[in-house]
Amino acid sequence: MVKAEGVHKSFGPVQVLKGIDLEVAPREVFCLIGPSGSGKSTFLRCINHLEKVNSGRLYVDGELVGYRQKGDKLYELKDREVAEKRRDIGMVFQRFNLFPHMTALENVIEAPVQVKGESKAVARERALKLLDRVGLADKAANYPSQLSGGQQQRVAIARALAMEPKLMLFDEPTSALDPELVGDVLDVMRGLAEDGMTMIVVTHEMGFAREVGDSVVFMDDGVVVESGHPREVLTNPRHERTKSFLSKVL
Numbered sequence: 001m002v003k004a005e006g007v008h009k010s011f012g013p014v015q016v017l018k019g020i021d022l023e024v025a026p027r028e029v030f031c032l033i034g035p036s037g038s039g040k041s042t043f044l045r046c047i048n049h050l051e052k053v054n055s056g057r058l059y060v061d062g063e064l065v066g067y068r069q070k071g072d073k074l075y076e077l078k079d080r081e082v083a084e085k086r087r088d089i090g091m092v093f094q095r096f097n098l099f100p101h102m103t104a105l106e107n108v109i110e111a112p113v114q115v116k117g118e119s120k121a122v123a124r125e126r127a128l129k130l131l132d133r134v135g136l137a138d139k140a141a142n143y144p145s146q147l148s149g150g151q152q153q154r155v156a157i158a159r160a161l162a163m164e165p166k167l168m169l170f171d172e173p174t175s176a177l178d179p180e181l182v183g184d185v186l187d188v189m190r191g192l193a194e195d196g197m198t199m200i201v202v203t204h205e206m207g208f209a210r211e212v213g214d215s216v217v218f219m220d221d222g223v224v225v226e227s228g229h230p231r232e233v234l235t236n237p238r239h240e241r242t243k244s245f246l247s248k249v250l
């Protein structure tokens with residue numbers, strides 16, 4: 001579903017990604033861990049067309065991100081084409097970014113109606129199912145300000161799912177939450193994983209990575225230091241940098 005080959009990304013003189021190689025299979029739960037500033041968010045943003053890679057190749061679902069191939073030539077995607085590709089990728093951020101003036105239901109309906117041109121009735125029916133799936137059927141009419149952080153984050157997940165993405169990106173989805181609200185959000189993500197969604201999850205929740213992750217990648221300073229089955233990477237890390245990081249977060 002995702003393949004990175006030697007992906008480099010710089011901001012001016014600052015090299016942030018220094019040759020990332022990795023592969024995410026369909027239906028895989030792929031956990032990305034690493035210290036702050038190691039390039040995790042930047043990598044997700046590259047997958048989601050929010051940043052352009054400087055060199056290397058990045059594929060989503062077999063297609064080179066940012067380009068269209070015609071014969072043996074590559075053409076940069078136009079804005080409209082980028083927007084189309086981005087519809088297939090759901091992203092959930094640390095901050096929930098719900099539209100504050102819309103109810104939970106309206107937040108979930110917004111993109112399918114505005115972006116996909118879906119009828120309100122169809123979008124509404126799906127949105128209600130999704131809100132039920134994230135445990136918020138009874139909060140459909142609530143505004144974000146009337147919801148806890150954990151509930152808002154679950155609405156944000158429902159909103160991303162409403163576009164029926166083939167890939168979900170989570171960037172520290174529970175880092176901004178009070179500890180007692182984290183579990184409900186992780187449970188929703190666990191359910192998604194069980195339903196076979198392909199997910200890349202940047203997280204500091206090592207319990208989630210160990211129990212739900214199919215693989216764990218430890219990134220530091222713009223490179224993949226170590227990757228493998230959660231059991232190997234989290235309980236039996238081979239590299240000093242991984243050991244040192246884990247000793248701080250576990």
Ligand code: ADP
Pocket residue numbers: 011014016034035036037038039040041042043
């Ligand atoms: P992480 O998510 O692992 O904490 P980030 O991908 O957010 O790491 O950031 C990696 C590095 O890239 C940081 O040093 C950050 O300051 C830098 N960076 C990220 N985005 C930008 C940007 N738009 N312009 C300049 N530097 C950036």
Ligand code: MG
Pocket residue numbers: 040041042171
């Ligand atoms: Mg980040």
